[in-house]
Amino acid sequence: MTAPLHEARPAAPGRALPDTQQGMRRRNLARVMHTVSAEGPLSRAAVASRIGLTRAAVSTLVDELIRTGLLEELGPERPGRVGRPGSALAVSGRGPAGIGAEIGVDHLAVCAVDLRGEVRARAIRHGTNRGRSPEPVAGELTDLVRQVVAEAEQEGLWPAGLAVAVPGLVARDARTVVRAPNLDWHDTDLGALLPADLPLIVDNEANFGGLAELWLGEGTPRDFLHVSAEIGIGAAVVVDGQLLRGTRGFAGELGHVPVRPDGPECACGGRGCLEQYAGEEAVLRAAGLASAEDRVAVLADHAAEGDETVRRALREAGEALGIALTGAVNLLDPESVVLGGALAGVGPWLLPSLRAELARRTAGPACPVSVSRLGSEGPLLGAAHAVVRGVLDDPAAVAEGG
Amino acid sequence: MTAPLHEARPAAPGRALPDTQQGMRRRNLARVMHTVSAEGPLSRAAVASRIGLTRAAVSTLVDELIRTGLLEELGPERPGRVGRPGSALAVSGRGPAGIGAEIGVDHLAVCAVDLRGEVRARAIRHGTNRGRSPEPVAGELTDLVRQVVAEAEQEGLWPAGLAVAVPGLVARDARTVVRAPNLDWHDTDLGALLPADLPLIVDNEANFGGLAELWLGEGTPRDFLHVSAEIGIGAAVVVDGQLLRGTRGFAGELGHVPVRPDGPECACGGRGCLEQYAGEEAVLRAAGLASAEDRVAVLADHAAEGDETVRRALREAGEALGIALTGAVNLLDPESVVLGGALAGVGPWLLPSLRAELARRTAGPACPVSVSRLGSEGPLLGAAHAVVRGVLDDPAAVAEGG
DNA sequence: CTATTTCGTCATGGCCGTTTACAAATTAGT
DNA sequence: ACTAATTTGTAAACGGCCATGACGAAATAG
Incomplete structure (x- = not known):
């Protein structure tokens, strides 16, 4: 018993949900998605060795992810090593997309990012928002969102959620802008003003910028x-x-x-x-x-x-x-x-x-x-990627076609 | 699909261990321990409803925890409600104990805390340590530890680990005191100077104080x-x-x-x-x-x-x-x-x-x-409880008798 | 004294990853 | 060209774990 006790935190006491077999499967689906997403095209065997499950287990997980349209089979890998070549798996470029939006003081911007992390559609509207009331701004943003969603849909994507970066403090409900001094907004519930058919995350522009750095930075x-x-x-x-x-x-x-x-x-x-x-x-x-x-x-x-x-x-x-x-x-x-x-x-x-x-x-x-x-793109990309991460984190929650 | 996407973090991508059934059981054992520890004597049924598992599942978990000496059956609950009264379960007062120690500038202190959180043994030595070299101080501390361990063992406890609070910066390996200005210690590997038969955690006194506040505070x-x-x-x-x-x-x-x-x-x-x-x-x-x-x-x-x-x-x-x-x-x-x-x-x-x-x-x-x-007791109690939490967090890692 | 409620347990079943075996596809060596 | 070795992906049997449903036990309510 000279175990590294200070690292002993395999159990998360705060976890609210009961730990059942379905939860286990959900987490393993997520691990497959994260692994494939992070390390490019990978065979089932490679995924298995990376996440510590057996090839057989990974096979059934991958089957499910392909059925739901989150993974794609690219075909046989170029060999080079002995043994049967694996079949390359990649995150799908036609599945769900994250819609990111930014309410800046001088502009509105929206983009769609696919699971691969690529920007597939975007729209910008310049012009100051300083002092404008939330309703018209949210209205314009909604128009841009619809435009970008339509564009994305033409490429075979469907929107998995909308994340909005705002220049101000946002409550932990991820909907309410508590204070945005440069817009002069106070306690504004953006959830009521934006499309209700998409799951919504609102957060501070700095936060999304930080997440972009985390996920896309050097x-x-x-x-x-x-x-x-x-x-x-x-x-x-x-x-x-x-x-x-x-x-x-x-x-x-x-x-x-x-x-x-x-x-x-x-x-x-x-x-x-x-x-x-x-x-x-x-x-x-x-x-x-x-x-x-x-x-x-x-x-x-x-x-x-x-x-x-x-x-x-x-x-x-x-x-x-x-x-x-x-x-x-x-x-x-x-x-x-x-x-x-x-x-x-x-x-x-x-x-x-x-x-x-x-x-x-x-x-x-x-x-x-x-x-x-990332320059000034950070918050917008961070927002879109936040939605994408949401899908990677719980692929089982995503039903084909939204 | 209007799920609260911003809460969607059921999967921990950073988790290093594969998610297998044994891991699930370990986590569920931990949840039972935490629940009983936090909410006093509880019947199997009460635990089940709290953590979301069935009574049958909890029964087998509890059996295992009783076998390893971490839980105790106190006997039938006083009724008061209709229905068969449950059998009260409590965290054992004779199982593993956390040994906490404090190296202060003017004293050394050691105590033993059982799974119930009660201090079962303690020892103090006054006298300044300012400027003394690490070896004799660690030697004296070791003596105090052995004394407290012996005392605890007489009460049917066995030491599950030793946690030491020091007035200085500690590296992330939880062994090395990088800098303790008031002791004039630098890059001291306490792991080499303290009993090797106990899992060791060394941390800053302020950190243990904070943990004590988290676990024992109002x-x-x-x-x-x-x-x-x-x-x-x-x-x-x-x-x-x-x-x-x-x-x-x-x-x-x-x-x-x-x-x-x-x-x-x-x-x-x-x-x-x-x-x-x-x-x-x-x-x-x-x-x-x-x-x-x-x-x-x-x-x-x-x-x-x-x-x-x-x-x-x-x-x-x-x-x-x-x-x-x-x-x-x-x-x-x-x-x-x-x-x-x-x-x-x-x-x-x-x-x-x-x-x-x-x-x-x-x-x-x-x-x-x-x-x-908590006054000046914080760091010492926090240290001892850190070991206890380690046991609660992964009861499966604990073998009877240490 | 009976009906009702709740507790703990047992047998059964389903889900899920593992183990084991095997066919397929490639390289290495003769 | 042919065989041996290696690696991949899949299928079937297995075992662990929690859920389900049923049941006896032990209390209260009427």
Whole structure:
């Protein structure tokens, strides 16, 4: 008995559902889907050895998944090794699709992603939503969704669900926008305003951005902080491959972490919050630029041209971010920090001071900070993929044809 | 198909073990143990209805657990309702025991806790360990452990494992003390210095304190921050009933969250860390008190007597804690914050300014802050209970007689 | 004293992964 | 070209586990 007791967590005490044989099968179906999805075309035998079941068991699981249209048989593998070649299995490109949507301050966007992770249809509408009431915005979004769904259906896909990214706080019911300052929305039940025939997930844009980073980003860190600054500054906290949501769903409010406790007042009631130093408005003001249309691009342009005022503004924003992130890193010990959203665009001018500040305040090696390669697409892709993950996580819940 | 897709996570893709029938049985054994442990004496039928299995299935599970000595049949329940009375089941008071130990700066402590959660044996040795090398300390601890184990064995218990709380950072291997400033230990493999015949868990004192709060505290929040200040200031971050450890195991370093970015230098390399304002040394200095033996008691005494200097020192420490916790609360959105360890002793003088600071900087209702009722016992109890939870989480791994 | 309710158990059955065996398809060696 | 070895996928028998349904036991209600 010198077992690694500290790892002994095979049982999940919190699990609510009874552990029955059907549940076992559902979980094994999910494991087959995840394995095939993650590691490309694979034979039944390869799947079996990876998930630890026998070939026979995997065969029956695969049969069921092919019948429901979630897996496809691609035909015999190119040999190369001795023995009978396997029959390659791949996730279906004609089954369910995840519909992702984004309500931005300046645009609406919708896309459809198939189980393979490919974007199969998309639609965008530009134009500000600032101050518009939820109903017309949701109406327009619904139109875009229908358009994208129709397009996807022409390619043999059917919508498995809709996920909407919003620039604000979302309650844990994943329907209600509690506060979206830049839209001026409060306690808005998006569930009542969007198509009722699709399962709906609403979440913070930063959260979906973080999930996109988790699922599509470089490397495979499972513990990281994804910082996303559009107008407010939000963060997604990913712990062990799971999004940390908090009791009310408000986790990740990095923008209101105190940086200088006696600094300027903030709308939140506090003083010297990060947003007062690294928020878009603050940076534009410090850079001496008016609030323009494509604000971040303007910043990046001026910085690239060598405008010293702009560069200083960005440098100081980086310092403030570094201070706030020092606190976060001390608290969470993440593997890395990733900058996404608008921040990514001005990364080159932000990173040096940010990294310096973080390193200066850290005893050992500082937590690595990088820029997301997903750019501004993150939240939209994350939303669509959230639906896809839902299917992979419980393929048995999906009936052919929706 | 209007399923709550955002809740669809029945499959844990990260699960490493194949999902086989034996695993199912193991999990169900664990659920029976947890249910009986949490809800007192219960009949087989009551357990069945709670965990969603049939009475027949529960019967066989219970038989097995009684055979291995983890459950006991107490005899027929007092009736009161119609129908045949059930036979009360309880967690055994003579089976495995968790051995918890604490290496404090000024003492060593060991206790044995049975599956029922009761302390059945304990031993303490006072005297400072500051600056002593690990070997003699571990030797003394081993003696105490053997003493407590012997005592427990006389009561029909056998040790299922040993968990040791240390005042420092512990690597994720749960054996190595990476840094314990107040002991002056570095990269010490406690696994090599402690009894090898017992499964070992080593963890930070703050973490075990947080687990104690989770398992034994008032109410049942599953998302909270447990702040523990002995000499350094540590925190346990509990998310969904699980301890957040971080990539390297260093999560919860609240003491080095920047409070005033231009404040006094800290040993960590940073400036204005929380520890510079609310750490024991800083508070004693601000209070005009020399570093005495039972330092916190002295503080509390002076404060109770109305010493204004001491009170101001504590008030200011509370403010600094409030600032650091504002950041943490914004990031994590916990259900509550609990002060444990030495902090609990001076809570009355700390809390007002702490709460005020937190409320002032929070938009909505502020996160509630309370004082742990476990006092200084937290880490020791948490350690012992960690072993007990290990048994509850996988009863099948436990063989009678250890 | 009988009807009713609830508890624990037993026999049966169905679901599910394993084991074992085998045919099919390829490479390696002669 | 032919055989041996290897690997894949499937089929049948097996065993473990929970569900179902029936039954005796032990209490209450009338």
